[in-house]
Amino acid sequence: MSDDSLFDWFDAEKTQELLEQRKRTENKLLEQDLSGRLRLNRSSAYSLIEHRPSAEEIASAPVLTAADQDWFDSLPERLRPMVLRVRFTRVMRRLSVSWIDIAATKEVFDDLLIADSNSRAGFPPAALEEIHALRDYYFEELHPNGEGRPFR
Numbered sequence: 001m002s003d004d005s006l007f008d009w010f011d012a013e014k015t016q017e018l019l020e021q022r023k024r025t026e027n028k029l030l031e032q033d034l035s036g037r038l039r040l041n042r043s044s045a046y047s048l049i050e051h052r053p054s055a056e057e058i059a060s061a062p063v064l065t066a067a068d069q070d071w072f073d074s075l076p077e078r079l080r081p082m083v084l085r086v087r088f089t090r091v092m093r094r095l096s097v098s099w100i101d102i103a104a105t106k107e108v109f110d111d112l113l114i115a116d117s118n119s120r121a122g123f124p125p126a127a128l129e130e131i132h133a134l135r136d137y138y139f140e141e142l143h144p145n146g147e148g149r150p151f152r
Contacts, residue, residue: 052126053086061086071096079137081130088127095134102143109135 053061064072064085072080072092084092091112098104112123112131123131 053082057086058082062089064089065093068093068096071099075134076137079130079133081127081134083124083127084130088123091127091131099138105138109138 072085075081081092081095084095094108094112095105098108109131113128113135122128
């Protein structure tokens, strides 16, 4: 068998076409990734929240318990998680309940932000930005050493 017979099946034009198609796809994915990074790397993480809930969504949001509303109101206005409040109320409630205990709050943030399986789709960017902003506030401003007494 000669070396030439090994490549009788090889179609150079088809291969070139496939390589070009792959390169276009890679470039498109790279552009999407870069635009996502630019959106997440703006100057103030707290002002990034895009796709805010509409007035209609806010009006039809589930009613909060008094404790959840107190927690929500206690946050600085720039950090109040409106997307979580309207679209992910259960997540907001988990944060509200755990907020008084540093270890519990760390566990909730870890559970929300660390994907350990493919069973969840993840959060949309606006909700994820709110979770990150709350985590940064909690651990950088309220408890910079990860220590301290729980709130009373």
